[in-house]
Amino acid sequence: MKKDEKAKIAVVGGGIAGSTIALYLSELGLDITLFEKGPSLVNGPPICHLHAGGNLYREISDEQCITLLKESIDLVKFYPDAVDYRPTVIAVPLDDAGKPQEMYRRLNRLKQEYARLIEDDSSNAVLGRSSEYYKLYECAELESLKEKKGVKKPKNADEWMIAVAKHLDLEKLQFPLILVQEYGLNLFRLASVASLTLRQKENCELLFKHKVTNLQKNCGNNKWCVSYDFEGKSEIESFDFLINAAGFRTGNLDDMLGYKRERFVEFKAAYVSQWENYETWPEVVFFGERGTPKGMAQFTPYPGGYFQLHGMTKSITLFDEGLVKSSDKSAQPELDTKFLDKIEKRWKDEDAKQRGKLAVDYLSSYIPEFEGAKVCAKPLFGAQQIPGNDDSLRASNVSFEDEFYARCEIVKASSVLSMADRITQQLIYLGYVEEKMLGKRNFTTMKALKTEDITDCAESLCTDRNYPLCLAHTVVSS
């Protein structure tokens, strides 16, 4: 292929990684074909946290937290309509081995880093003022906030804390509680933005229900042959550059090409509940040691009294044998069929009910009135990959096995733009993209989308996937 010819690029997988890179590269003018075996985009695990600072993970390094902070700021600017602009409150239970004070050093580092990012570029101030990145609440302050009337549209940290002060069992918690500007990310809205943008791109072919079944290197004049099944027929098409964005199935594609790679795959689930409590809540996170019966509990609000629940115990979000590792024989960790059945077919009703009920019970041990909440939809669930051999890794983006093969390996959604930049850099090196395109963020098709259209499309995705319409909405919009 001559350097000035347009490269043909195949993206396998239309999760957040594949959709974002297809969107990004098609906005740069490249010819993209996206193969997705499912019927729509971004229909993988239930992303709901932006992770702007990684404060939910006490076990990760400061460097990973800073990376997540920067990447999240970039993501908020790129996908503003998919962000829920409400804060997160971190509570450390009395029976937890940690202390809230142990978080101060890191929070201050993140605050400084955020201030520096704003100094470099004022458009980075998407998490509010750096001086207000976090705020501490002692017991006495919460006792006095308890007396205040709940606020429908909180405008400051104290107003956000009213629902928390009124409903949390403060006797079970250490002080201070920490309010931090870690926002939410709405999966349905993100899927909607990616779908509406990509549908308008003539240079991006979106192939739904197309399952890639084989890959071959060096076939014909082109570099890659992609075999796929569609409606019972098998076809082959050739491409110059291949992007593996197959999520937890990334190893299957590596195996097709004979590439070795270490990775973990983990299956997890969250539960959708409804509570007759129409107060406006921030996210609330109760710390705990992962995998023990006291694992972290996460209470993620949507409008209309809906809450997404995680409990990092083996009877709620985590599963026995739910974390598996690749082997010398295969780059694809082998999940037990009981998990694959949940992903490809359906959950057994009993299983979904039992885990959902345990999630409600677990959260109500910290929020007693929440006991009256009902599980109101099927679980939100899926499997994710973690590259390498450290299963606590949270900040990673892409690796290149070959000059013409990029393997997307995000652990957190916020890493997709670092991933896009590194792939763009590779395409510049190959002569497929002009150097001035590196780091580009302002794309006209995306920016022209109307909020009402984004909401309509997000709602129809909720309907198609059988989830309540409220999940297409945010507690606070941009």
Ligand SMILES: Cc1cc2nc3c(=O)[nH]c(=O)nc-3n(C[C@H](O)[C@H](O)[C@H](O)COP(=O)(O)OP(=O)(O)OC[C@H]3O[C@@H](n4cnc5c(N)ncnc54)[C@H](O)[C@@H]3O)c2cc1C
């Ligand atoms: C319960 C749970 C909660 C989570 N919560 C968060 C959160 O709050 N915030 C956050 O940032 N991250 C969260 N994560 C992690 C996050 O969901 C993943 O890291 C992210 O979804 C990975 O995106 P991806 O595009 O790489 O993969 P996926 O979203 O899995 O997409 C891969 C796509 O590839 C397609 N595909 C696979 N094989 C083929 C093939 N052969 N042919 C065609 N198509 C194929 C699949 O159908 C799928 O659509 C969570 C994960 C889980 C499991």
